[in-house]
Amino acid sequence: MEDIVIVINPGSTSTKVACFSNGALLADETIRHTTDEISKFEGIAEQLTYRKEMINRFIEKQNIKPKDVQAVVGRGGLLRPIPGGTYLVDETMVEDLKSAKYGSHASNLGGVLAYEFSKKYGIPAYIVDPVVVDEFHPLARLSGLKGIERRSVGHALNQKAVGRKILADNGKEYEKSNIIVAHLGGGISIGAHQKGEMVDVVNGLDGEGPYSPERTGSLPLIDFAAYIQTEDMTIKEVKSLIAGKGGIKSYLNEIDLRIITEQIENGDKKAQYYIDGMCYQISKSIGEMATVLAGKVDYIILTGGASYSEYIVNQIKKNTEWIAPVEVYAGEMEMSALYQGAVRIFEGKEKARDYKEAKIRKAEVN
Numbered sequence: 001m002e003d004i005v006i007v008i009n010p011g012s013t014s015t016k017v018a019c020f021s022n023g024a025l026l027a028d029e030t031i032r033h034t035t036d037e038i039s040k041f042e043g044i045a046e047q048l049t050y051r052k053e054m055i056n057r058f059i060e061k062q063n064i065k066p067k068d069v070q071a072v073v074g075r076g077g078l079l080r081p082i083p084g085g086t087y088l089v090d091e092t093m094v095e096d097l098k099s100a101k102y103g104s105h106a107s108n109l110g111g112v113l114a115y116e117f118s119k120k121y122g123i124p125a126y127i128v129d130p131v132v133v134d135e136f137h138p139l140a141r142l143s144g145l146k147g148i149e150r151r152s153v154g155h156a157l158n159q160k161a162v163g164r165k166i167l168a169d170n171g172k173e174y175e176k177s178n179i180i181v182a183h184l185g186g187g188i189s190i191g192a193h194q195k196g197e198m199v200d201v202v203n204g205l206d207g208e209g210p211y212s213p214e215r216t217g218s219l220p221l222i223d224f225a226a227y228i229q230t231e232d233m234t235i236k237e238v239k240s241l242i243a244g245k246g247g248i249k250s251y252l253n254e255i256d257l258r259i260i261t262e263q264i265e266n267g268d269k270k271a272q273y274y275i276d277g278m279c280y281q282i283s284k285s286i287g288e289m290a291t292v293l294a295g296k297v298d299y300i301i302l303t304g305g306a307s308y309s310e311y312i313v314n315q316i317k318k319n320t321e322w323i324a325p326v327e328v329y330a331g332e333m334e335m336s337a338l339y340q341g342a343v344r345i346f347e348g349k350e351k352a353r354d355y356k357e358a359k360i361r362k363a364e365v366n
């Protein structure tokens with residue numbers, strides 16, 4: 001088998017790896033990492049060799065010949081803000097990902113691992129629609145405090161891929177439509193997509209919007225400032241509280257929504273209260289994104305693991321379907337979206353972007 005593309009998607013609790021050839025998925029595997037395994041490492045960068053060995057074992061199992069590999073594609077991590085698209089991984093990008101200059105997240109390893117395998121095979125490495133895709137409207141950048149800007153961080157890869165699919169299924173085009181996509185996973189991001197650009201996104205990683213299974217979302221500022229002072233917290237501890245120990249985890253000490261929704265089915269009122277609260281806040285953020293699109297919304301799309309839950313989907317639907325029809329794509333399309341990003345380059349439909357050259361839209365004011 002020739003023209004093989006290896007796809008690598010590191011998440012906080014898993015590493016997904018797949019190989020594709022000529023439009024078809026040949027093999028894939030989701031390698032789960034237990035909290036015990038992951039907590040042995042100081043941080044994300046230290047997990048590189050551990051995850052690489054697991055990917056190596058997957059590749060060996062497939063009997064892939066190095067000469068048959070055409071490219072390696074990784075999920076792109078916290079980089080400087082860049083527009084969406086497929087980017088060639090270069091030394092500058094790898095350095096930014098490894099040093100966590102723009103923050104630390106499991107997806108940082110996507111570009112780094114893709115680069116290491118590409119060097120081994122002597123082929124190019126790409127990332128596609130990384131978590132920092134920035135197509136913000138200039139007004140979306142303002143935070144309300146000089147010196148602090150909102151940044152675009154979210155599940156851009158999955159939001160765009162699922163958006164394109166749902167629109168195509170309904171005979172519409174992403175570039176000509178307005179949609180709100182809510183990725184409901186361990187973390188939550190909710191994007192307003194206007195005619196092919198994600199012009200605003202509720203960024204759960206940095207403490208915006210709804211709480212999620214493991215993230216706080218936005219908090220009352222004064223109370224939170226006092227909490228940080230009382231607990232004498234470092235910035236590292238604040239980050240891991242906001243994204244890791246907040247939300248449902250802080251209320252119920254559990255992040256697996258399958259367990260919690262089963263508890264609700266069994267009559268657990270406490271579990272129901274905190275899940276209803278999350279759905280209430282998700283609906284509020286969807287409403288916020290509807291105002292960004294001035295109410296001209298073709299579809300609201302719910303995706304991510306939590307969208308498997310009929311209970312959660314129904315809670316959100318009842319508060320938002322007056323805005324636009326609600327479509328559901330449970331799970332994610334990230335692996336095929338990463339592959340398709342590389343295919344667009346092979347077929348000449350897009351030119352691989354240069355990370356160093358990429359420029360975002362900014363307001364021209366002093």
Ligand SMILES: Nc1ncnc2c1ncn2[C@@H]1O[C@H](COP(=O)(O)OP(=O)(O)O)[C@@H](O)[C@H]1O
Nearest residue numbers: 185186187213255256257258304305306308309
């Ligand atoms: N069938 C299901 N019903 C309810 N929740 C689910 C289901 N499958 C996965 N989830 C939940 O989705 C969340 C993970 O979402 P996912 O999109 O896979 O993660 P990530 O945020 O890492 O991309 C977890 O809280 C998990 O319990």
Ligand SMILES: CCCC(=O)OP(=O)(O)O
Nearest residue numbers: 105131154155185187205
């Ligand atoms: C970094 C923003 C995207 C995100 O939150 O991804 P995960 O849900 O995979 O942590």
